[in-house]
Amino acid sequence: MSRWLKNVRLETGESRHSDGTVKTETELFNIEISEDGVIQTLVPSLEHTETDGMDMGGRLALPPFKEMHNHLDKTYLSLGFRACRPVKNLSERLKLEAAELETLAETVEQRASAMIELHLKNGVNHIRTHVNIDPFIKLKNLEGVKRALESYKEYLTYEIVAFPQHGLLLHEEMPDLLREALQSGAGILGGLDPAGIDGNVEKSLEMTMEIAKEYGVDVDMHFHDRGHIGYYTMDRWLDMVSAEDYQGKTTFSHAFGLSQLQPGVQQNFARKLKQYDVSIMSTIPISVNHKVIPIDILKENGVAVGLGCDGFYDSWSPFVSGDIMEKVNHFCDYTGKSTERVLRNSLGLITGGITPLDDKGNQQWPKPGDEASFVFTDVSCSAEAVARLPEDRQLMHRGILFNKD
Template identity: 70%
Template sequence: MTMWLRNVRLETGEATYEDGSIKTTADLFHIQVTEEGVVQAIIAASSDVPEINAFDMKGKLALPAFKEMHNHLDKTYLSIGWKACRPVKNLSERLDVEATELENLAETVTQRASAMIELHLQYGVNHIRTHVNVDPFIKLKNLEGVKKALAIYEPYITYEIVAFPQHGLLAHPEMPDLLRQALRSGATILGALDPAGIDRDIEHSLQMTMDIAQEFQVDVDMHLHDRGQVGYYTMDKWLDMVKEQNFKGRTAFSHAFGLSKLSPAVQQQFAKKMSEYDVEIMSTIPISLNHQLIPIDILRAEGVKVALGCDGFYDCWSPYFSGDILEKLYNFCEYTGKSNERALRQSLGLVTQGITPLNTNGEQVWPVVGGEASFVFVEASSSAEAIARLPKNRQLMHKGKFYIPNN
């Protein structure tokens, strides 16, 4: 049986005022959704629709459901009480601290991951790419626990699982086989971490990563924190391997801090190369402005796909948490000075895998009949207002199913 979503606000275009400023226009519509979660019809709200199996959205704005593209479901302390971070001097010490608690935390991974998933659902996320620790300390325990949590929420989310060698690929001889086991046991993407800073052998680390990825025919998502020339060299070397070994369209660089302090000309040149090899960027928009942002606007202008993620929150790495991917977008827009209607509106694609209600010319392109009925309903007049005001009480629909929180 189909359902009707009545009085849904949709962006329809834009108007230009005499002073040159832009206003996003919107109107009310009824949307018919099939049992399979597909948009069957979109008609003006002035039209009559059946009262049976109809839901009045009361003028709430529909946005594309959000995508959380860099997350760590297995790391959070959510649901187990307050715990501040132990101070450390460097990344190596932080990894040692994490290793000491992995075994105990593994016993509650499904519970903790579920708490994090529920938070994302309440904020409007219907897709999660989660990195999951695979290491000599807990083997595949975190992977099994995260899989159980994700299975509970399958009616409301899709997901990708990255087998993540948080403690290095080369430091422990069993790691390559552990990653292979993870890919046989439900992980869908191969992770990697700082071939220079952690593995201390860029070429060997990259080649082993490529070998495993080719063996299992999976994509690669690399955590790259290394800055400066080392970080840039690592990415450039990988792209050379992508060309040589026919791996185009299968790479994501997470963080990619090595891009941050290059000259704009070099950033643009390298962005063209990434676009040529269809490399994606997964950015977590560092909260501290001491960490210079990577050139997201330059990357997007050259056709590089960029997505945002909240990373881990409330864990041994940070005591803070919001978990709101829209807040990450708000931070990016504030840091980069986006204040006009178009700039705010088009930035929405960073959290929707490129889907925006209006295209760059201000023409309506979403939603469409035959498309997936996945929405976030918010109290806002436009997507620009939603980004700048961070409306609460969001309602997620995933493929025609409303998510209703348990609490």
Template identity: 55%
Template sequence: MSNVQWLSNVKLEVGERVLPNGTVETETALFHIQITEGKITKLISTSENIPFNEDSIDMKEKLAVPTFKEMHNHLDKTYMSLGWRACTPVANLKERLAHEASELPLLADSTQQRATKMIETILANGATHIRTHVNIDPYIGLKNLEGVIAALDTFKGKVTADIIAFPQHGLLRDHVPALIREAMRSGATMVGGLDPAGIDNAIEKSLYETMNIATEFDADVDIHLHDGGHVGYYTVDKWVDIIENANYYGRTALSHSFCLGDVSIPEQEKIATRLAENNVAIMSTVPINLKRVIPPIDLLDRYGVKVNFGCDGFFDSWSPYGSGDVLEKVTRFCELTRKIDEKSLRNALKWITGGITALDQGGRKVWPNVQDDADFVFFDAASSAEVVARKPLKRTVMVNGQFV
């Protein structure tokens, strides 16, 4: 294959029009795209002739959208490739953690195999970046980390990753801080945390230890936060204090953060302002739970807080459900919040693309551009709004100019 190739008849979103009744429709056009060594080097209207060669591919008017980012996952936990098994019932979180701990030694030897199957599934669904939390605990040490790194190594050039050293069974116990540090020296790229109140029973101590490890290794942070109500809210507020003191602007995230939906609107607005000022991202899995309020994603978005979606673990000791399709999370969120018009659906795609959309808020074309990476997910769809609403199963994924 030559270093230069053409994709012909690619549908791209180029603008929007407003109908007399006020309805917004997305405008598209067909393009030929030249790709050179993984980068877009030309974008030409199909009204122009191009020098096709043996490597030219007719995309037959498929819509191109940005590739997805799976921003909250657990590659080490899945049962994928081991055959069917449902979850063992438990009475509470403590029992669930104990059950998981009993399984860890039994599953550790198959971590690479299981993680590989999960990565294949996530990639086929369109995600080319995975943020994975990996258990670092007293039961198996770094075995899961070793398996996940080995699995990801086989996808180099196709999938990029954040690998988070995650103290699933508590940071402030046994020799876990030392294990987290060892994990950071052994290939983990980020520092994790978990429920400073509910699991570690010491909010400040847990948060300070997390930041101490992060600054020691100059690493970003992503903390699981399930602690609800004002306890969770206090934890978020305290974490922002620590960020400001450590000058860690733009380097941390809080996953789940249900507590932000448990408090009053003025409190939500106050903390959203602080999160935006310190560029703290929120990672949500948009769970289905009628008894649980999810974080106020639309409010956070209005205040400039970065929000990203992820599938979390799926088909593991915690839940038998999940498909590994992060697009499903956008569709679910839009359905839950009654986003039914073209513009709202179209803009929602940003929560799984790292903020990249074909059109900006004003309906002007901003992607793709010459010199962008040739990374696309192709759909048979009229617009990205249809992609979000209907989540077509048939997809073609390209990374660095190569189909995967």
């Protein structure tokens, strides 16, 4: 049996203020939702006043958010506060993490559940999580994260990446552990800095491609290496993608090697990424010492770009709120985006590219046949949501409201 949502505010188009600047127009709608969570009908509320259903009180509906880079197994959430221990380099950080892995593995389901609930409260209905697969705990984290995600499956969808945090080549059992993870619930193969961690770009990339093709899975590569080596590693992977006919199955996470290239080189590489259907995931780094990767250039060339909070409140950082919308806010702030249309369009970075209005201000979401998934919040428009980060949000996933309590 279908049911109705009443008085849902939707963005419908644009008008102009007296000074010529854009103003987003909205109207109230009643939305009919099928039993299986699909939108059947949208009717202006003024034309459909007799409808029985759940009254949303004029709250704005936004597309639900996608957290595209997360580490559910690493967080300290639900444990007492812990600041980071100082280290001199990445190798020391990895050693410290390895030392606590077995202890933390005992609480992985509890901690992952705390992070999932935080994301749901913030409006996220899809999580891509990287899960440590390593010789210290083997598949323990994977087992706990799977249980946690399954507990919330009525509110979200998810992807699990088998992630070799401590290197693919540094421990001889790692290739087979990753294979075991791909047979045990992970659906994507991860990778990590073939130069900076593994110390052998060619061998690391070749082993990654071998395992990926063996299981026919997508690949999500963490690329932190900067400068020429970071750029070379990404470019070399694209050569392998071409040679192995593996287009459309790669995400570059972070891709910091793109940040210091000349704009012309960035443009050319963006076109190459588009050619091989490679997507980019960014965490919008907030360090003043590092530049944001060229997201605008990537998007202009048709490259799919998503955002993620990465790890938060863990052995790597005591910071980050865990709010994926905050990442969009920071991106707009750092890159000088402050007008209504560009703020609104930037929302697509956390919605899988979906925005209520297109680039010209025409309504394109939601429509009959779409999944009945929304984030309801008390703001006037999506541009205000990006700029002001409303705290009061309510997620609906396929017609089911997430109960914050």
